[in-house]
Amino acid sequence: MELMDFCRYPIIQAPMAGGPNTPELVAAVSNAGGIGSLAVPLLSPQAIAEQTEKVRALTRRPFMLNLFVQQKPAPAARQVSEAAELLRPLWEPFGWSELPKPAKWCEDFQPQFDALLEARPALASFTFGILTREQVDSLHRAGIFVVGTATSVAEGQAWQAVGADAVCAQGIEAGGHRGTFIGAQNQGLGTMVLVPAMASAVTIPVIAAGGIMDGRGIAAALALGAEAAQMGTAFLTTDESGIHASYKERLLEARDAPARAVTRLTRAFSGRYARGLVNRFMDTMEAVESQIPDYPVQNALTGAIRAQAGRLNETELMSLWAGQGVSMVRAMPAARLIEQLVAEWRSASH
Amino acid sequence: MELMDFCRYPIIQAPMAGGPNTPELVAAVSNAGGIGSLAVPLLSPQAIAEQTEKVRALTRRPFMLNLFVQQKPAPAARQVSEAAELLRPLWEPFGWSELPKPAKWCEDFQPQFDALLEARPALASFTFGILTREQVDSLHRAGIFVVGTATSVAEGQAWQAVGADAVCAQGIEAGGHRGTFIGAQNQGLGTMVLVPAMASAVTIPVIAAGGIMDGRGIAAALALGAEAAQMGTAFLTTDESGIHASYKERLLEARDAPARAVTRLTRAFSGRYARGLVNRFMDTMEAVESQIPDYPVQNALTGAIRAQAGRLNETELMSLWAGQGVSMVRAMPAARLIEQLVAEWRSASH
Numbered sequence: 096m097e098l099m100d101f102c103r104y105p106i107i108q109a110p111m112a113g114g115p116n117t118p119e120l121v122a123a124v125s126n127a128g129g130i131g132s133l134a135v136p137l138l139s140p141q142a143i144a145e146q147t148e149k150v151r152a153l154t155r156r157p158f159m160l161n162l163f164v165q166q167k168p169a170p171a172a173r174q175v176s177e178a179a180e181l182l183r184p185l186w187e188p189f190g191w192s193e194l195p196k197p198a199k200w201c202e203d204f205q206p207q208f209d210a211l212l213e214a215r216p217a218l219a220s221f222t223f224g225i226l227t228r229e230q231v232d233s234l235h236r237a238g239i240f241v242v243g244t245a246t247s248v249a250e251g252q253a254w255q256a257v258g259a260d261a262v263c264a265q266g267i268e269a270g271g272h273r274g275t276f277i278g279a280q281n282q283g284l285g286t287m288v289l290v291p292a293m294a295s296a297v298t299i300p301v302i303a304a305g306g307i308m309d310g311r312g313i314a315a316a317l318a319l320g321a322e323a324a325q326m327g328t329a330f331l332t333t334d335e336s337g338i339h340a341s342y343k344e345r346l347l348e349a350r351d352a353p354a355r356a357v358t359r360l361t362r363a364f365s366g367r368y369a370r371g372l373v374n375r376f377m378d379t380m381e382a383v384e385s386q387i388p389d390y391p392v393q394n395a396l397t398g399a400i401r402a403q404a405g406r407l408n409e410t411e412l413m414s415l416w417a418g419q420g421v422s423m424v425r426a427m428p429a430a431r432l433i434e435q436l437v438a439e440w441r442s443a444s445h
Numbered sequence: 446m447e448l449m450d451f452c453r454y455p456i457i458q459a460p461m462a463g464g465p466n467t468p469e470l471v472a473a474v475s476n477a478g479g480i481g482s483l484a485v486p487l488l489s490p491q492a493i494a495e496q497t498e499k500v501r502a503l504t505r506r507p508f509m510l511n512l513f514v515q516q517k518p519a520p521a522a523r524q525v526s527e528a529a530e531l532l533r534p535l536w537e538p539f540g541w542s543e544l545p546k547p548a549k550w551c552e553d554f555q556p557q558f559d560a561l562l563e564a565r566p567a568l569a570s571f572t573f574g575i576l577t578r579e580q581v582d583s584l585h586r587a588g589i590f591v592v593g594t595a596t597s598v599a600e601g602q603a604w605q606a607v608g609a610d611a612v613c614a615q616g617i618e619a620g621g622h623r624g625t626f627i628g629a630q631n632q633g634l635g636t637m638v639l640v641p642a643m644a645s646a647v648t649i650p651v652i653a654a655g656g657i658m659d660g661r662g663i664a665a666a667l668a669l670g671a672e673a674a675q676m677g678t679a680f681l682t683t684d685e686s687g688i689h690a691s692y693k694e695r696l697l698e699a700r701d702a703p704a705r706a707v708t709r710l711t712r713a714f715s716g717r718y719a720r721g722l723v724n725r726f727m728d729t730m731e732a733v734e735s736q737i738p739d740y741p742v743q744n745a746l747t748g749a750i751r752a753q754a755g756r757l758n759e760t761e762l763m764s765l766w767a768g769q770g771v772s773m774v775r776a777m778p779a780a781r782l783i784e785q786l787v788a789e790w791r792s793a794s795h
Contacts (some may be wrong), residue, residue, distance in 0.1 A: 208579070266635060267635060268635040282707065282709070284618070285618040285637060286636075287635060287662060287665065288658070288770040291662060293662045294661075306638040308638070308641065309641060310722035311641045311644075312637060312669065314665075315668040316665075317636065318665040318668055319661050419640075422642055423641065431768075444794075
């Protein structure tokens, strides 16, 4: 199968772990002729099966599952208590006497991977790390089209070497977590450079990601040598997106006050660099960012704070993931967004 | 006059102060159907007149002059001696007992501006700051098409408000100095986001800059809403570029070892953020970067070190300005590069 056999339009809704990525959003995008993606890295094997079934109940079209390639950490007790201490200015005002201990640092990758194989989505994408050739082979045996995430040409070549069917080139503009697994996570290339460099360096199809917000961006991505455009931020404000109402409001405000909609890469929330709207959580942690433990330890530790921020409608303490293109978000049903994107893309291609 | 009345192809060779920007390069680009630009911010009014005449002797086609909008600083003696001290690890190994004092911090802007008016280029572009409406009017009375450089939508709108005829949207991928005059110089948007956001926010033509290295990039820039693409790094390695031979070699090496061709924004050389290949000069100054005086003081102070580096062929101490797309540079005459760019652009547009 070729990438474009899975969709009518070269538009992939980016996997977005946590709130945004409802089965309704995934199905709406796939039904409208794009490829919807369900991010399942925070889910148990059982929940992966259940969520996949929910998508299947809503669409017969191909869709993508996405996992973080991660290892279970074993942090020293002292590192954990120091990290909790660094977060004190954020949780103490809640009246808490200590930061609640997370039940686990993260899901085990192998059972998640087995659940994904079992779920047999048409496509699966991976980020944060790289699979072995054996793992890619097992996906192929299950008939799954494999997409690797790369933030540099070297990472794209590594994915091609283990047998991936396509590479998603994630430019520095992208919202949410960096997929980097070689070198510094915060030194990536802009989409304008990464996509053509990648297209020249690999023979597998390239999917462009980062800063693509409308049909002009899709046309640009294809001109740069990509076969499809992957868009996350643009879908955050669709009706089907499951993010917190106050988070959605912050994104929509960005249209009217673009200068205030400043995004930054930060390790503050999860221990891995990710791009989001600048808020008090980021600013508070900025000075100590180099002392924060790596993903997933920091991510697990901040979970209770982020959950409490949600209950209190306090966007200054939520992770407000967003790409640099946030000032171009639009609120509408996902199917209508796809329709508009296609119309804009066709007009920008002439 | 419309922007595209000045050229056959939507390709502008970016102004690059210092070595690269020979009259031969400017004329070759204009003769080949693009718009050549001569950066004159480091030149005296007399030299501006002379260099412009040299271009005119080589082409009858329109070309662009470029100036920094700058004010003469009056740094305290102690600030200057402290800045020289910060640079000691770089100049002491030359055997110098002290850092030579620069003859002046920078040229006076008003006499430069008057010389530009006198020289009457078809187009003039400005960066680092913004002109007044009166200054723009005086350029218009001289028949000069005015281009303002902007790194954010707010800066583009400010240029439109003072009457500029076009705005050059400089994405974060761009090599050399940031044109920022509102807010942080190192927090800019990628070209993929800045260009469509700018095209939606202003009514004057947008010129896309940053990371455009080939015809795919030109096609992408136009799809994003730009009327033309401005390219600097791509012309650094042309035969007519006047950069140091060792600097050119470093750029060409980037094609074969893209992973080593890492660029970074730094204030180390000039006091204003600029992107170049990472080298020892940058690394040495990184820890003290926040203590460096602003442009042009630092630029004047490092002049002697950079000149000595040139005499010694020591690229680790030169400013090796380059954009993120440096791994896609090509060595050939500028006219042939334009020819190839046009062929690639046409093929990428289909």
